[in-house]
Amino acid sequence: MFLRNAWYVAAEGREVGRTLLHRRLLDEPVLLYRGEDGAPVALADRCCHRHAPLSKGLLEGDRVRCGYHGFLYEPSGVCVEIPDRDRIPPGARVRSYPVCEREDWIWIWMGDPARADASLVPTYYTNRPGRWKSVPGYLPVASSYLLLVDNLLDLSHVSFVHANTIGSRDDKNPELVWDRGDRWVRGTRTVRGMAPSPRQMQDGADFPIDQTKIMTYTAPADVFIDIWTREASVPAGQAMRHDTTQLILDFLTPETATTAHYFWSNVRNYKLDDDAYSTYVDRLMVRAFEEDRAMLEAQQANSDPRLPMIDVVGDSGSLQARRLLDRLIAEEQRLASAAA
Amino acid sequence: MFLRNAWYVAAEGREVGRTLLHRRLLDEPVLLYRGEDGAPVALADRCCHRHAPLSKGLLEGDRVRCGYHGFLYEPSGVCVEIPDRDRIPPGARVRSYPVCEREDWIWIWMGDPARADASLVPTYYTNRPGRWKSVPGYLPVASSYLLLVDNLLDLSHVSFVHANTIGSRDDKNPELVWDRGDRWVRGTRTVRGMAPSPRQMQDGADFPIDQTKIMTYTAPADVFIDIWTREASVPAGQAMRHDTTQLILDFLTPETATTAHYFWSNVRNYKLDDDAYSTYVDRLMVRAFEEDRAMLEAQQANSDPRLPMIDVVGDSGSLQARRLLDRLIAEEQRLASAAA
Amino acid sequence: MFLRNAWYVAAEGREVGRTLLHRRLLDEPVLLYRGEDGAPVALADRCCHRHAPLSKGLLEGDRVRCGYHGFLYEPSGVCVEIPDRDRIPPGARVRSYPVCEREDWIWIWMGDPARADASLVPTYYTNRPGRWKSVPGYLPVASSYLLLVDNLLDLSHVSFVHANTIGSRDDKNPELVWDRGDRWVRGTRTVRGMAPSPRQMQDGADFPIDQTKIMTYTAPADVFIDIWTREASVPAGQAMRHDTTQLILDFLTPETATTAHYFWSNVRNYKLDDDAYSTYVDRLMVRAFEEDRAMLEAQQANSDPRLPMIDVVGDSGSLQARRLLDRLIAEEQRLASAAA
Incomplete structure (x- = not known):
């Protein structure tokens, strides 16, 4: 459904x-x-x-x-x-x-x-102040699109699944708060003083960083992650050696109940005209999302709906997103029944 | 069933x-x-x-x-x-x-x-006057045998599916009449003055032709097509530069409900001893029936029995054939129930 | 179940x-x-x-x-x-x-x-007097583990399936008696004066042999075959040119209802330190069990549970084994229901 x-x-x-x-x-x-x-x-x-x-x-x-x-x-x-x-x-x-x-x-x-x-079709970077470079990509995934939504709303997976690509093993114990609206759920996740990821080192940040990720799920199938990365422990008002914004756009269209189309883009506000860097980003994201795909397909195949799942605090966002979507689907069904 | x-x-x-x-x-x-x-x-x-x-x-x-x-x-x-x-x-x-x-x-x-x-086992060419050369072939097809029957009784597909092999893009707007008996349905389809197909050109007909095809479906799974091709617009009694008969025998045995064995022969009354031509015909027919197979397998996979189909005049033969077969199966089931 | x-x-x-x-x-x-x-x-x-x-x-x-x-x-x-x-x-x-x-x-x-x-975990050769050499192996098989049990308890298949590996075409018309206990079924099968198998000839037995096989099924999934091979027609008390014991251990763990893990070992009391011979045995057993696998997978795919099977005297052991296992499963289910 x-x-x-x-x-x-x-x-x-x-x-x-x-x-x-x-x-x-x-x-x-x-x-x-x-x-x-x-x-x-x-x-x-x-x-x-x-x-x-x-x-x-x-x-x-x-x-x-x-x-x-x-x-x-x-x-x-x-x-x-x-x-x-x-x-x-x-x-x-x-x-x-x-x-x-x-x-x-x-x-x-x-x-x-x-x-x-x-x-109502969203725009994510073209109407945003400043200049942006978008590097889009696509993978078919043999898992429900809902597992992809869960994946993107519980970023505690990044330090495990992506340690060798876009993650830092240090990306843990965040400050994390959630709020929500009628059709969206949003988490704000900050980690301070963490070791840089392979990509951040490529970007020149070979020192501790602070990172804030704002993950916004919009029903039914969009997750937008706004990532602000900056040199750690720099007092307000002082110059930073590193200060970048990445927008990760994720669109998770169901193909069937158990397979999905994963569309994304990695959008950045730096190195805008550096084609070699764009190629690097393209390959890095494909590699990272292949890591997700391997895990999600294994999870889909291994899931047993008759068995319970244990929920923890880290699941707060994805549980809210699921409830929101269930409510919207139920409303739509009710409307359709009433019309018939 | x-x-x-x-x-x-x-x-x-x-x-x-x-x-x-x-x-x-x-x-x-x-x-x-x-x-x-x-x-x-x-x-x-x-x-x-x-x-x-x-x-x-x-x-x-x-x-x-x-x-x-x-x-x-x-x-x-x-x-x-x-x-x-x-x-x-x-x-x-x-x-x-x-x-x-x-x-x-x-x-x-x-x-x-x-x-x-x-x-009651039919013979199609050995008891027919004259000499005939048969070039048989076989393909397994991942579609119901009924889709193969439909295919052979609606030859409007030839100019689209087989334009590069056995069809002419000109093979359209036929005169077409149907009659039927207890276990058969027969269509007589004539197109006049059409451009020759690649095969007809190979046969030397590089001028417009008239063609009559008599398609006979015999339940449950035989379609016999008698094709008479001749130079177009030649007054009765006058010599023709081209006048051939091909018999296309098609036997469509169910393998399962959704797969079939496609047996055929292309039988001709000319170039009887020309082995190189027989090889040409063999390869041409395989190529043409591979074109059918690709379409039929896509159709089988894409069909949704919950959705309606739109019938047009061109479906007349296959609709009659389906009704005939449904009646025979129902009679057989009734007999079997009565016996039990 | x-x-x-x-x-x-x-x-x-x-x-x-x-x-x-x-x-x-x-x-x-x-x-x-x-x-x-x-x-x-x-x-x-x-x-x-x-x-x-x-x-x-x-x-x-x-x-x-x-x-x-x-x-x-x-x-x-x-x-x-x-x-x-x-x-x-x-x-x-x-x-x-x-x-x-x-x-x-x-x-x-x-x-x-x-x-x-x-x-209660069994040991088959380490606690047995004498020295023994074990050559274990493994194959996944796309058939129910029960078909593997049947296979091992009806050794009349050996002369057909394994004629070119471990069997002798002469391995027929045995003396065969069955007995059973609470969780096991045992057959004692003797053939006298038979031509040696390829392996026995490799072992130097290029003369008729007598062979006794004691097949013990222990529920749910173990078949232990104790094979005593000796020169045929040698009067009691007289020296034999050939006298060996092989133990074939077969453990048939269900993977799913229709697939199994086939673990085995071929254990012997001769040529204990001959590594080249162990390699020969390893390859021979894999080849032989690949012969079983091909047959069992074809049998699994071809079986139709709606159709009867004809039982003959040779099925006595496997029928007893199936009944035994059915009884144990039923008892276990009863116990589980009572506990719940």
């Missing part, structure tokens, strides 16, 4: 073009492409005739033609041509999903199209 | 010999081999003792010995020897299926053996 | 050390390692926190730390540390299984720990 009236990331913008991209989202087959003007299109990837995937067909201008018997569809999902002079029956159409491109991603709305409000 | 009282193709004749061939048919494991006189034998491929597959055993003359504990079976399925002086218990036997060899295939009857009538 | 109050082989002793070994046993994930003093430890391989496998963590002395969020466990299964100053909640522990090392194996008790009695 997924929350449907919500924006999910369907793809990186750079993945979608004038070839047909199939992607399973919320357990539905979706076709993604761009029209001749570059605008993204998302259709149900299942011909209304005999259920062949449209992604095995061909683009004709803004339209897509099924590769099996040649049904031709508009971006609206309406079938406008059936070969051999066949009349087009009423109902010959596929679902068209509202889509919206923001920053590095194409977002999709898989619920009631009437409720899709493009103004 | 399969129709059981019917002849299905079990194998090409050339596949079956003095080694043991396992094949799953109608979701049952079947062992195929030839006796010393060359006659084909089909037994349940499951020893009555501990269910080991007999196909992992050895032939001893006309008999097969289980490779696990050495039970020895006659072609009738009766167990005639058990090692270590064990008495042969009543009921020590495996099912023997009636089989019958015709043209290039071995046919099997998986229903009530008392109803198996070898005179 | 497995018998739980019993000792099963979990691993060869040589497999378990200071790295973390995951093994699925009785359909539960188990972690195996040795403490600093060399004593084996078996824990449920599933962190009590979020179900990550502990086997992806790290050893710290005798303790294991989860690689995800760093929970630290004692060999007793008690969690003794949770990072970030979290309190350790009551119930933060994983199951610890009694283990016991004997001869070449580590045995595990997956039932009620209070009933685990190390004195």
Whole structure:
């Protein structure tokens, strides 16, 4: 059971073009492409005739033609041509999903199209003061998207899972407080005087640092982490040898109940034009998220829903996030039942 | 649910010999081999003792010995020897299926053996006037055999799926009429003045052609397509530069509910002794049916039985075929219930 | 449904050390390692926190730390540390299984720990008079462990499955008698004057032999075969050119309902210090048990529980073993219900 009236990331913008991209989202087959003007299109990837995937067909201008018997569809999902002079029956159409491109991603709305409000698609760095460099990435993960949300809201894993990449073994015993709103949960996590991670050393910080991470979960599937890293123990008002901000954007779109698409970007406010550094960041993040993937897939395979889990204080954020999402799904279901 | 009282193709004749061939048919494991006189034998491929597959055993003359504990079976399925002086218990036997060899295939009857009538096994080209050259082939397909039947009864797919092999992009807007009998459905499809396909050009037809295809579905799993190709617009009684007949025989035996064995032959009445041409035809047909296979397997995986399908006029033949088959299966089930 | 109050082989002793070994046993994930003093430890391989496998963590002395969020466990299964100053909640522990090392194996008790009695772990050759050389081996098998028990209690398969390795085509028509006790079934099987097997010829026996095999099944999962091979037709009291004893130890631990761990050893009382011969035996047994594996996996895949099996006299031992085990499982279930 997924929350449907919500924006999910369907793809990186750079993945979608004038070839047909199939992607399973919320357990539905979706076709993604761009029209001749570059605008993204998302259709149900299942011909209304005999259920062949449209992604095995061909683009004709803004339209897509099924590769099996040649049904031709508009971006609206309406079938406008059936070969051999066949009349087009009423109902010959596929679902068209509202889509919206923001920053590095194409977002999709898989619920009631009437409720899709493009103004609610978030932007994370382009409307933020200052200059920013975004390094996006993608991995498919054989675990529920919820395990990815848990992962990102309990950063105590970083010093264990990522000790050799983005974590510091010293990243422990934080000050950590949570607050929340109607559709979000936020944690503010500070660790002072810790040893730098491999990346921070690469950045020149070969001395103790203070780090504050603000993790914001927004239902159903976004986790935004704002990381402020600075030289430790520098009195207010005095110059620091290190002071950087990284934004880690994580979009965790369900593929099925037990698999997910992990989209991310590592956004920074320094070394903006240093391409070699961007390549370093790209590879580092892939390596780090491969570490998460290995753990999450093992966890998914090893989980036994009949057995209890022990909750500790560190789970506070993810437990609140789960409750929030459960409430939103229950409300949506109630609404749908009432409407029917 | 399969129709059981019917002849299905079990194998090409050339596949079956003095080694043991396992094949799953109608979701049952079947062992195929030839006796010393060359006659084909089909037994349940499951020893009555501990269910080991007999196909992992050895032939001893006309008999097969289980490779696990050495039970020895006659072609009738009766167990005639058990090692270590064990008495042969009543009921020590495996099912023997009636089989019958015709043209290039071995046919099997998986229903009530008392109803198996070898005179009902069809012949398609050997009893037809004139000389014919048959080029048979085989592919396993991960889709229901019913999707293969649909495929062959809606030839509007040819200009899309097979544009680069056996189809012409021009093969559209046919005259098409259907008639039917008790166990068959037949369509007569004519297209006039169309551009030749790659094969027809290979045959020397580099001018417009007329083509009539007569597709006959015989329940449960045969589709016979008689294709008459000739130079277009030649007045009656005048000489033609091109006039050929191809018979496409398609036998679509269920392996399981969602997988099938696709046996075919391309039979022609020209270039009879041209082996290089036969090789060309063999490769062309494999290539074309690989195109079908890719589409059918994608369709099978993508089909959602909870969702509607839109029917158009082009589906007329396959819808009639499905109804016919459903009726025959229902009758067979009724008979079986009445007998029980 | 497995018998739980019993000792099963979990691993060869040589497999378990200071790295973390995951093994699925009785359909539960188990972690195996040795403490600093060399004593084996078996824990449920599933962190009590979020179900990550502990086997992806790290050893710290005798303790294991989860690689995800760093929970630290004692060999007793008690969690003794949770990072970030979290309190350790009551119930933060994983199951610890009694283990016991004997001869070449580590045995595990997956039932009620209070009933685990190390004195009941069997020894097969170390407490037997004389000197013995053990050559252990292991194969995972995609069949129920019960099919392996059947296999070992019906040695009529040897002349068919193993004709080219450890069997003689002549190994037929034995004298065979069965007796049984509360938890065991035993067959004594003698064949006289048979041609030697490839291995016996390697041992110098190029003349007819007599062979007695005593197969003892002990519930739930051990089959011990004591093989006495000697020159045939030698009058009592006269010197023999060949007289050897082999002990084949077979431990058949369920991995899941349909897969098993096959542990064995071939133990002999001759050529004790001949390493080249031990290597020969090692390879021969692997080859022979690969022959069993191929048959058993085919049998498992081909078995249809809706269809009957025909039992013959040769199945006497395995049928008694199955009944015995069914009775023990039923008793255990009854006890568990009564306790609950």
